[in-house]
Amino acid sequence: MLSQKTKDTLLGPLNTNNPVVVQILGICSALAVTVQLKPALVMGIAVTIIVAMSNVIVSLIRNTIPMRVRIIVQLVVVAALVTLVSEVLKAFAYDVAMQLSVYLGLIITNCILMGRLEAFAMTNKPWDSLLDGLGNGLGYALILVIVAFFRELLGAGQLLGFQVIPQGFYDFGYENNGMMLMPAMALILVGCVIWAHRAYNDKEAK
Amino acid sequence: MEHALNLFIRSIFADNMIFAYFLGMCSYLAVSKNVKTSAGLGVAVTFVLVVTLPINYLLQTQVLDPLNLGYLSFILFIAVIAAIVQLVEMIVEKYSPSLYASLGIFLPLIAVNCAIMGGSLFMQQRIGLPDADPKAITSLFDAFMYALGSGIGWFMAIVCLAGIREKMEYNDVPKPLQGLGITFIVVGLMALAFMCFSGLEI
Numbered sequence: 001m002l003s004q005k006t007k008d009t010l011l012g013p014l015n016t017n018n019p020v021v022v023q024i025l026g027i028c029s030a031l032a033v034t035v036q037l038k039p040a041l042v043m044g045i046a047v048t049i050i051v052a053m054s055n056v057i058v059s060l061i062r063n064t065i066p067m068r069v070r071i072i073v074q075l076v077v078v079a080a081l082v083t084l085v086s087e088v089l090k091a092f093a094y095d096v097a098m099q100l101s102v103y104l105g106l107i108i109t110n111c112i113l114m115g116r117l118e119a120f121a122m123t124n125k126p127w128d129s130l131l132d133g134l135g136n137g138l139g140y141a142l143i144l145v146i147v148a149f150f151r152e153l154l155g156a157g158q159l160l161g162f163q164v165i166p167q168g169f170y171d172f173g174y175e176n177n178g179m180m181l182m183p184a185m186a187l188i189l190v191g192c193v194i195w196a197h198r199a200y201n202d203k204e205a206k
Numbered sequence: 207m208e209h210a211l212n213l214f215i216r217s218i219f220a221d222n223m224i225f226a227y228f229l230g231m232c233s234y235l236a237v238s239k240n241v242k243t244s245a246g247l248g249v250a251v252t253f254v255l256v257v258t259l260p261i262n263y264l265l266q267t268q269v270l271d272p273l274n275l276g277y278l279s280f281i282l283f284i285a286v287i288a289a290i291v292q293l294v295e296m297i298v299e300k301y302s303p304s305l306y307a308s309l310g311i312f313l314p315l316i317a318v319n320c321a322i323m324g325g326s327l328f329m330q331q332r333i334g335l336p337d338a339d340p341k342a343i344t345s346l347f348d349a350f351m352y353a354l355g356s357g358i359g360w361f362m363a364i365v366c367l368a369g370i371r372e373k374m375e376y377n378d379v380p381k382p383l384q385g386l387g388i389t390f391i392v393v394g395l396m397a398l399a400f401m402c403f404s405g406l407e408i
Contacts, residue, residue, distance in 0.1 A: 024232065024235060024236070027228065027232055027235065028227075028228045028229055028230065028320045029320075032227060032228050071317060072292075075284050075285075075288055075317070076281065076284075076285070079280045079281040080281060082280055083277060083280050083281060102324060102327035105280050105327045106229075106323060106324055108323060109284075109319065109320045109322075109323040109324075111232040111318065114318050182397075182401065183226055183397055183401075184225075184394045184395070184397035184401060185394065186228075187228075187390050187397055188395075190390050191383075191386075191387050191388070191389075191390030191391040194383075194386055194387040194390065195387045198383075199382035202381070
C-alpha cells in the first residue's frame, strides 16, 4: 500500500533507526518518566503528537525561515505545541500531568524534536515529515514502555497500577526490588536495552 | 543566608541535575569523550544557568504571577534562554576567540540543553513552596545560588564521566555493549554512588 520509501520513513525509527537506542536522542525524559507504565504511556503519546505536528508545521514554513534564526523559530513552534498539550493534560488527566511535572515542559528541549526538525523537516515535504514524526515518536514511546514495564513489574509488582505478582509469591518470601524505582536503575536498564538491541541487530546483519 | 547555602550544597550533591533528574543527558553523553572539552562545556552550561535563572525568576515573580499568565511560561523561558545563549555566543566570539573555537558547535546547542530549561522549570515549581521548606526558592539570591549549585553539579558529573571514559578506552568491553551501552551502565553506577548524598542536611 505504501511505497518502500514511505514505509522506511515510518517504520525505520521503530527498530533499526530508533531515536533512543540508536540515535541517542531524548534520553532525559526517557529515563525520568519510566518509574510506572502509565506516565510513560502518556509521555510517549504526547511526544508522538508533538513531534508529528511540529514536523508538519516546520516543514510547511521551511522555505520562509531565515537560516540564522531557525533555531528560535523552531523552539517557538515547539513551545507553543507543548503549552497546548500540557494545558489539555492538566484539564483532562490532572494526576498524570502532576506526575510528569517538569518533564512535560522539558519536551521543548527534547533532543528528538530538534533533531528531527533539523535533520528531516527542514528539507522534506509535509506528508513525509508527518510520517517521520509519527515513526520517531512511536519509536521513542516503544523504548519508554519497555523500560517502564520492567521497572514497574520488578520494582512494585504492578502494571498500570494493578497488582500482577500474586500475594502467594510474597508469602513465600518474594520481595519487590526497590532499586528498580531509583534513578540509577533506569540508566542501567537503558544500557541493557541498547545491549540487547545491538546484539540482536548484529546477528541479523550477519 | 543559611537557607541559600543549603540550597547550593543540595543542588550540587543530593539534587544533582544528572544523577537525580537526568537533565542535559544528550550533550552529557555526546561530549564526555575527553576531559578538556567536557570541562569547557561544563563551564558554559554553568554560566548560562547562572545568567538565565535569575532573569527567569524575575519574569516569573514580577510579570507572569501578577498578571496570571502562567501558561506562557514555557514560551517565555525558552525565548530568554535562546536569546541569552545567542548573546553569550557573540560576546565570547568577540572577546575570546580561542575559547569560542574550542567550544565550537556546543555553544549554540546549550539553548536546547535540558539542564537549562529544567533548571528554570524546577525553580518555577520551587517558588510556590512554603518558606520553611529547604527546597524553596524565595529570593533572587536563592535563585542565583541554586543556579550556581546546579551548574557546578553538572560540571562535576561531566568531568567525572569523561575521566572514566578516557580510562575505559583500554578495557575489553563485549562488542554489542561498546560505546553507549557501557556508558549508560557506568553513569548508572555513578548515580548509585551519588545516592549516598540524598537526604543531606546542613
